[in-house]
Amino acid sequence: MAYEESVFRQEFEQKLKEVFDWAKANSPVNFSPDFAQNLDEYNNKLSDLVAHKGDPFKSVPEPEEGGPQYVSVSPAPWP
Numbered sequence: 001m002a003y004e005e006s007v008f009r010q011e012f013e014q015k016l017k018e019v020f021d022w023a024k025a026n027s028p029v030n031f032s033p034d035f036a037q038n039l040d041e042y043n044n045k046l047s048d049l050v051a052h053k054g055d056p057f058k059s060v061p062e063p064e065e066g067g068p069q070y071v072s073v074s075p076a077p078w079p
Contacts, residue, residue, distance in 0.1 A: 009050050016043060032079070 020039045027035055061067035 012050050013047055016046060 020043055023039060024036050032038075060071065063069045
């Protein structure tokens with residue numbers, strides 16, 4: 001069964017909203033003050049990717065083009 005794009009997008013956004021709402025409601029009090037804001041930002045980015053907004057493979061500009069001089073690729077430690 002193949003989904004149509006609009007049906008997939010609606011279902012994806014609904015399930016994502018359910019997971020994010022659950023995470024916000026059940027996160028520990030002292031977990032992170034920015035947790036809810038970060039989830040909202042991730043929600044917007046994922047929704048844009050599903051809606052084909054922006055280029056997920058867009059490269060970072062070189063430093064002489066205004067890009068960062070250093071990009072850390074090391075994962076952040078677990079809190």
